[in-house]
Each structure stands twice: as structure tokens, then as C-alpha cells.
Amino acid sequence: MSKRIQAKDVNVYYGDFLAVEGVNIEIEPRTVTAFIGPSGCGKTTFLRTINRMHEVIPGAHVKGEVLLDNDNIYESGVDPVNVRGLVGMVFQRPNPFPTMSIRDNVLAGYKINGRRLSSRAADELVEKSLTGANLWKEVKDRLDQPGSGLSGGQQQRLCIARTIAVEPEVILMDEPCSALDPISTLAIEDLIEELKEQYTVVIVTHNMQQAARVSDRTGFFNIAGTGKPGHLIEYDDTEKIFSNPSNKQTEDYVSGRFG
Numbered sequence: 001m002s003k004r005i006q007a008k009d010v011n012v013y014y015g016d017f018l019a020v021e022g023v024n025i026e027i028e029p030r031t032v033t034a035f036i037g038p039s040g041c042g043k044t045t046f047l048r049t050i051n052r053m054h055e056v057i058p059g060a061h062v063k064g065e066v067l068l069d070n071d072n073i074y075e076s077g078v079d080p081v082n083v084r085g086l087v088g089m090v091f092q093r094p095n096p097f098p099t100m101s102i103r104d105n106v107l108a109g110y111k112i113n114g115r116r117l118s119s120r121a122a123d124e125l126v127e128k129s130l131t132g133a134n135l136w137k138e139v140k141d142r143l144d145q146p147g148s149g150l151s152g153g154q155q156q157r158l159c160i161a162r163t164i165a166v167e168p169e170v171i172l173m174d175e176p177c178s179a180l181d182p183i184s185t186l187a188i189e190d191l192i193e194e195l196k197e198q199y200t201v202v203i204v205t206h207n208m209q210q211a212a213r214v215s216d217r218t219g220f221f222n223i224a225g226t227g228k229p230g231h232l233i234e235y236d237d238t239e240k241i242f243s244n245p246s247n248k249q250t251e252d253y254v255s256g257r258f259g
């Protein structure tokens, strides 16, 4: 339940604007990759290519190939809804359905995909997903209460449980801790460590310490200036990126000289 991601010559456009240019990357299964870089360099834009989220933005389009194992998710005939089943996404702000119960929140993705479940199978899936998101013990006695009654950190773990419930191969996280306090952030970071046993995890983070703590590999994106496209400058072992990067731009960024 974990796939290799390969991007080949990926360009991403918003209308005529080329936001990200020429990304080539190969991300191994069962690893955590962090994308870092200054604001506007295209980290989120590139992340969203991995599950075809651009289709929801009018005018946005992608050129190049993104392969999951050997299948190009941009090949004609591939249904983006199926891609999003394989590649789950967790967003910056926890976004549980507020009036829906905790239980129904976990099952939401499953139901949206039109799949049906017996009540027993649903109970099992809810327990398994919440356990996988390190939330089961905290909520098992209030599964029928609304998701909005949880703390921010719990809500984010609920969103992760909802993502896991669909049984994806890859989990994308777009600054998943930026709205959370330090304790909840630690809980999510611990969870990311566990998730990589089963999934390929890619996370965008502004926090370099977080990238250093949670990831095996780090990709540094940069832009030459406003209005210019973002590029993936360097992708390597996290330890190397932070201690001995090959590229001067990476070195300047990780040592705090800009950004």
C-alpha cells in the first residue's frame, strides 16, 4: 500500500502563467519527503499535481508526466476521482465537516466515492482509521458527537483518519501543522513517522526544523523573482540538504540567508 512517485518534466500553469517549471523527481515508497522553499516558489502547486487537484481550479493545467509506480496519472482516460482515491490530501487548516459526527467524518471520503459498507465493516474501518491517526483512544466514547467539538490538533488527526479510511497509497500534506499549537504539532509529527510504514508521504512545510525532524528526503524549491516560475533546485537526503547541500541556493536558504 505504498507507491513510488515520479515526475518527468512537469510544468504547471495558471492560465498563461507558468508557476512551476521542469520538475523531475523520484520519490521512493515508504518514505517521507518534505518540500521547503520561500513563499510563492510553487511547493503547493507542485504538491497538487500529484493528485490532480488542479482540475478544480479553472485555467490551471499541467504538462509532463506524473507516475505512480508506472502509471501516468495524467494519461487520457484516467479519472481524477480515482487518482484522489489513491493519493489522499491533508490541508493546512483542519477541515472536518463541522456538523457531521466524528464517525461520519471518518467515513465521508469512503461514502463520497460511492462505496457501501455494512454497519459492522463501517465500525471496523472507523476504529482502524482513528487508531492509525492516533486518535482512537481520545474519541472512542464520543464517536457520535460532531467533529467540530474536537481541538484543532484532534481535528487535523480526524482529517488524517478520513484520508487513511479511503486506503490511499500516497498521502500529501500541505503545511498540516501551520494552524496547530506545539503539542498538537508534535502529535502530527509523530504520526507522520508512523504513516511512512505504510504510505509514501509528501509534506509541504515552512518550518525547516519540522522538515529536518520528519523527513527522509527534502526537496528545495526556489524562484528567481516575482512572476518567474518556481524550480526544484535540489532533492536529496534531508541530512545532506541541511548539513552539506550541493547547491549554493539551497545552502543560503537553509542557513537562513534568505527566505
Ligand SMILES: Nc1ncnc2c1ncn2[C@@H]1O[C@H](COP(=O)(O)OP(=O)(O)OP(=O)(O)O)[C@@H](O)[C@H]1O
Residues within 6 Å of the ligand: 014, 017, 019, 037, 038, 039, 040, 041, 042, 043, 044, 045, 046, 057, 227, 230
Ligand atoms: N489559484 C491560483 N491562480 C493563479 N496563480 C496561483 C494560484 N495558486 C498559486 N498561484 C501562483 O503560483 C505561484 C506558486 O504558488 P504556490 O502557492 O504553489 O507557492 P508556495 O511555494 O506553496 O507558496 P507558500 O509557501 O506561500 O504557500 C505563486 O506565484 C502564486 O501566486
